[in-house]
Amino acid sequence: MSTIRVASRTSALAMTQTNFVIGKLRELSPQTDFEVVPVLTKGDQILDVTLSKVGGKGLFVSEIEATLVRGQADFAVHSLKDVPAELADGLTLTAFPSRADARDALITKDGEGLQSLAPGAKVGTSSLRRVAQLRRARPDLDIQSIRGNIDTRLRKLQEGQFDAIVLAAAGLERMGWQDRITEYLEPVTCLPAVGQGILGIESRQDDAALIELLSRFNDPNTELAAIAERTLLFSLNGSCQVPIAGYALVFEDNRNIWLRGMVADPDGTRVLQAEDKGSDAETVGLRVAARLRDLGADELLTQVSQ
Numbered sequence: 055m056s057t058i059r060v061a062s063r064t065s066a067l068a069m070t071q072t073n074f075v076i077g078k079l080r081e082l083s084p085q086t087d088f089e090v091v092p093v094l095t096k097g098d099q100i101l102d103v104t105l106s107k108v109g110g111k112g113l114f115v116s117e118i119e120a121t122l123v124r125g126q127a128d129f130a131v132h133s134l135k136d137v138p139a140e141l142a143d144g145l146t147l148t149a150f151p152s153r154a155d156a157r158d159a160l161i162t163k164d165g166e167g168l169q170s171l172a173p174g175a176k177v178g179t180s181s182l183r184r185v186a187q188l189r190r191a192r193p194d195l196d197i198q199s200i201r202g203n204i205d206t207r208l209r210k211l212q213e214g215q216f217d218a219i220v221l222a223a224a225g226l227e228r229m230g231w232q233d234r235i236t237e238y239l240e241p242v243t244c245l246p247a248v249g250q251g252i253l254g255i256e257s258r259q260d261d262a263a264l265i266e267l268l269s270r271f272n273d274p275n276t277e278l279a280a281i282a283e284r285t286l287l288f289s290l291n292g293s294c295q296v297p298i299a300g301y302a303l304v305f306e307d308n309r310n311i312w313l314r315g316m317v318a319d320p321d322g323t324r325v326l327q328a329e330d331k332g333s334d335a336e337t338v339g340l341r342v343a344a345r346l347r348d349l350g351a352d353e354l355l356t357q358v359s360q
């Protein structure tokens with residue numbers, strides 16, 4: 055049996071996620087060999103500049119995609135949140151394992167919650183989506199950019215460079231670091247990013263045998279949430295220069311999909327939210343996008359931040 059090669063970023067979280075999926079696939083297919091192909095992406099190399107200024111989140115994904123297109127690896131495990139609305143030609147998202155916690159998590163140095171942080175406390179996040187929503191919840195906070203992998207960010211907090219940071223709960227849980235979380239931020243306070251907490255497995259469209267294996271690991275409800283949220287993102291044509299959020303819940307009993315979307319301006323003074331529900335994930339995504347447009351989202355979406 056030949057070896058299946060898995061392209062992965064080399065950050066601790068990426069490696070943990072990749073090895074988690076490989077472990078599950080070994081259970082499904084014990085006779086198959088898997089080999090990790092490490093890929094150093096631009097997003098991992100450029101650590102001193104805010105990502106939206108150097109070309110956005112796609113930086114973590116495009117080199118991995120190129121490795122798949124060139125046939126140097128067979129599939130990749132992404133944090134779906136980092137995957138742009140459009141994939142490279144010839145590639146497809148093949149499977150979505152069960153979603154982890156989609157919420158953002160606040161980690162404070164001295165154990166305060168969001169409302170009990172001291173006035174003017176210094177909070178580290180570079181996500182425009184988090185900045186806009188934190189400003190709305192606590193306009194007095196001193197929100198500063200922070201970069202680096204989650205291990206680096208936790209270290210910067212520990213060293214006292216920040217009073218608090220905000221990270222995705224899912225990444226912390228996958229690393230086994232959930233005890234660092236001081237407070238889970240509920241979606242009403244901080245609507246999660248499209249795809250947050252979901253792993254997306256990407257492979258070549260024409261690799262039928264591999265797609266058959268990977269799809270056994272697909273969670274149908276997670277897939278529906280991913281489709282609803284990503285249709286919203288695609289339909290808003292969102293770049294990461296505008297704060298956008300989207301969060302879907304799938305109700306098991308009747309396969310009803312509920313989706314809320316948010317578009318804001320970067321300082322959080324204008325925050326537009328809309329929601330809808332229905333039985334077809336794509337339709338729900340399109341309708342929430344249309345409602346946000348009706349509320350004036352286009353004006354925010356065309357703003358180019360400095």
Ligand SMILES: NCc1[nH]cc(CCC(=O)O)c1CC(=O)O
Pocket residue numbers: 133134135136204220221222223224225249250251252253
């Ligand atoms: N952009 C970085 C990134 N991409 C995915 C995750 C966490 C895991 C997830 O959301 O699935 C993180 C770190 C963070 O936001 O704290």
